[in-house]
Amino acid sequence: MALRRLSGAAAGAGALALALPAVASADTLEAAQNGVLPDSVAINSIWVVVAALLVIFMQTGFAFLEIGFSRGKNVGTVIAKILTNFSIAALLYWAVGFAFAFGQGSIIGHDGFFLRAYGDPLEAFPVMGLSDATIESKWLFQFSFCAVSLAIVWGTTLERIKFGVYVIYAVVFAGLIYPVGSHWVFGGGWLQSNLGMQDFAGSTAVHLIGATGALAVLLLLGARIGKYGKDGTPRAIPGHNMPLFGLGVLILWLGWFGFNPGSTLSALDGRFPEIALVTLLAAAAGVLASVATARWKTGTVDIGMAGNGAIGALVGITAPSGYVEPWAAVLIGLVAGFIVPLGVYAIDKKIDDPVGALTAHGLCGVWGTLACGIFTAPRLAEYNGFGEGGLLYTGSFQQLGTQALGVVVVFAFVFSLSFLTFWLIKKTYGLRVTAEEEEAGLDISEHGMYGYPEQFIPVPELIGYATAPHGSRDIATPARPVQREVPAT
Amino acid sequence: MKKIEAYIRHEAFEPIRMELLELGFPSLTISEVKGSGRQKGVTERYRGAKLTNYLRPKIKLECVVATNDLETVVQTILKHARSGSIGDGKVFVMPVEEAYRIRTGESGEETLQAHPEAAVEVAG
Numbered sequence: 352m353a354l355r356r357l358s359g360a361a362a363g364a365g366a367l368a369l370a371l372p373a374v375a376s377a378d379t380l381e382a383a384q385n386g387v388l389p390d391s392v393a394i395n396s397i398w399v400v401v402a403a404l405l406v407i408f409m410q411t412g413f414a415f416l417e418i419g420f421s422r423g424k425n426v427g428t429v430i431a432k433i434l435t436n437f438s439i440a441a442l443l444y445w446a447v448g449f450a451f452a453f454g455q456g457s458i459i460g461h462d463g464f465f466l467r468a469y470g471d472p473l474e475a476f477p478v479m480g481l482s483d484a485t486i487e488s489k490w491l492f493q494f495s496f497c498a499v500s501l502a503i504v505w506g507t508t509l510e511r512i513k514f515g516v517y518v519i520y521a522v523v524f525a526g527l528i529y530p531v532g533s534h535w536v537f538g539g540g541w542l543q544s545n546l547g548m549q550d551f552a553g554s555t556a557v558h559l560i561g562a563t564g565a566l567a568v569l570l571l572l573g574a575r576i577g578k579y580g581k582d583g584t585p586r587a588i589p590g591h592n593m594p595l596f597g598l599g600v601l602i603l604w605l606g607w608f609g610f611n612p613g614s615t616l617s618a619l620d621g622r623f624p625e626i627a628l629v630t631l632l633a634a635a636a637g638v639l640a641s642v643a644t645a646r647w648k649t650g651t652v653d654i655g656m657a658g659n660g661a662i663g664a665l666v667g668i669t670a671p672s673g674y675v676e677p678w679a680a681v682l683i684g685l686v687a688g689f690i691v692p693l694g695v696y697a698i699d700k701k702i703d704d705p706v707g708a709l710t711a712h713g714l715c716g717v718w719g720t721l722a723c724g725i726f727t728a729p730r731l732a733e734y735n736g737f738g739e740g741g742l743l744y745t746g747s748f749q750q751l752g753t754q755a756l757g758v759v760v761v762f763a764f765v766f767s768l769s770f771l772t773f774w775l776i777k778k779t780y781g782l783r784v785t786a787e788e789e790e791a792g793l794d795i796s797e798h799g800m801y802g803y804p805e806q807f808i809p810v811p812e813l814i815g816y817a818t819a820p821h822g823s824r825d826i827a828t829p830a831r832p833v834q835r836e837v838p839a840t
Numbered sequence: 841m842k843k844i845e846a847y848i849r850h851e852a853f854e855p856i857r858m859e860l861l862e863l864g865f866p867s868l869t870i871s872e873v874k875g876s877g878r879q880k881g882v883t884e885r886y887r888g889a890k891l892t893n894y895l896r897p898k899i900k901l902e903c904v905v906a907t908n909d910l911e912t913v914v915q916t917i918l919k920h921a922r923s924g925s926i927g928d929g930k931v932f933v934m935p936v937e938e939a940y941r942i943r944t945g946e947s948g949e950e951t952l953q954a955h956p957e958a959a960v961e962v963a964g
Binding site for chain 2: 577790791795799800801804807808809
């Protein structure tokens with residue numbers, strides 16, 4: 352019932368917004384018709400939209416990564432979840448999220464709800480003034496970040512969470528938690544503008560926020576049945592499809608070439624190819640370091656760790672990508688790749704995180720944010736206009752301290768608000784499916800169908816269901832199927 | 841010698857295997873099977889249409905034991921397989937005429953004797 356009321360209110364607000372006078376797109380259109388729209392608007396908008404589409408493609412990556420790491424009875428639910436969450440995030444980020452995140456204000460933005468009636472974009476969204484790409488293209492790009500951050504929360508909750516939890520938390524997350532957190536870090540809020548915190552594309556603002564929400568839900572949700580033995584030792588629950596996991600990793604990697612280079616929001620200064628290079632170098636170093644570390648600790652070249660190493664390093668380079676030289680990217684990636692296996696092994700002892708997101712997005716997000724304080728080149732800090740050079744250049748711990756403060760503040764804010772939200776959900780709606788539903792799998796218990804029907808329904812029932820015997824002329828026309836669950840007597 | 845054939849729930853198998861191993865009965869065989877009994881079917885809903893699936897997945901556990909050990913093994917299976925709900929399964933016991941160990945050609949009940957060293961490995 353609560354959900355229904357909420358969706359009704361959202362629909363009403365949307366209708367109200369549509370009635371308000373349009374400003375932005377009308378301005379662009381008018382300028383184009385009068386022949387005074389600069390070419391740079393079109394060029395920058397193309398790049399930002401292309402980058403946004405690459406980041407949106409990352410949803411596919413998350414889907415396949417999570418499906419690969421799930422058992423075969425919990426795969427269809429991932430598709431339903433990704434589609435639902437992506438859609439909720441789109442509507443909420445359009446209604447309020449973008450305004451909270453990038454509107455004027457040091458604590459919370461207050462211009463541009465429903466992307467309407469914000470006046471001059473340069474005044475309403477000051478931090479985006481560095482690029483003249485249209486506001487719609489910037490919205491698309493920033494929304495895609497919000498959707499990524501939300502997707503990160505859920506990988507950790509696979510195989511035991513109730514579907515409705517996704518819906519409730521997605522509304523709070525995309526409408527409040529993510530916009531406010533990211534506003535402070537890279538939306539012109541106080542951490543960025545007053546303290547000079549550096550986070551180019553969101554190691555903290557996107558990845559750490561998502562991972563922090565994940566930690567909050569995991570502490571309340573608990574482990575999957577069978578994850579820990581009676582003496583508390585962790586047991587492996589192998590995912591059912593490593594090739595799908597690998598496909599997910601490679602799609603995420605590709606998407607990152609929109610994530611980091613697109614955060615320039617501009618093509619005209621020619622910075623974006625260098626950021627793509629920096630991103631690639633870090634990921635490559637991360638894969639090798641992660642594989643080597645896993646080989647050292649366990650004696651095998653671990654397929655999952657190779658993929659997690661890539662993700663961890665990409666998360667690590669996200670904040671520094673616009674601030675560091677290529678050589679530094681290699682070092683940042685190496686350290687992230689080293690962190691990934693050790694973090695996964697350590698966290699697995701106590702917390703059941705099936706995809707390793709707490710490490711890859713959380714620990715590596717912290718590392719990437721701190722890495723700015725060490726490796727930021729003074730020329731790039733000056734060019735971007737936020738903060739100072741890093742420890743290696745200036746010998747001063749000031750930027751590193753700012754980065755650490757930012758991490759602590761964002762973690763505390765997101766964790767407390769998320770924990771409260773999940774606690775309320777747990778007390779009212781509940782977080783977990785029942786043990787029987789978990790044993791049966793979320794596909795059949797939450798969605799009424801199997802992701803792989805042939806694996807769970809005997810083939811004779813699939814083809815011969817309620818039909819006449821073989822040899823009959825009516826074989827092709829099934830008789831009326833039985834409609835209810837009947838115990839065989 | 842007796843053969844035990846038990847049809848059990850998936851989640852019951854691991855506790856049974858653990859305890860049988862501790863008691864010194866490591867030798868068993870399982871198969872993934874599907875069957876119907878008094879348990880209800882599961883109805884799948886696929887894009888608005890329904891399909892009721894009466895054949896439920898079970899584990900078939902088979903092992904052959906010396907007649908003296910029969911009661912121990914059966915009680916272990918019953919203990920862990922019983923949830924109290926319809927669908928817990930059944931255990932059948934049948935006589936076995938002869939047993940051979942392929943590696944040595946030995947025959948008779950001694951080929952089924954408990955393995956004390958298996959229990960040691962569990963403890964370790």
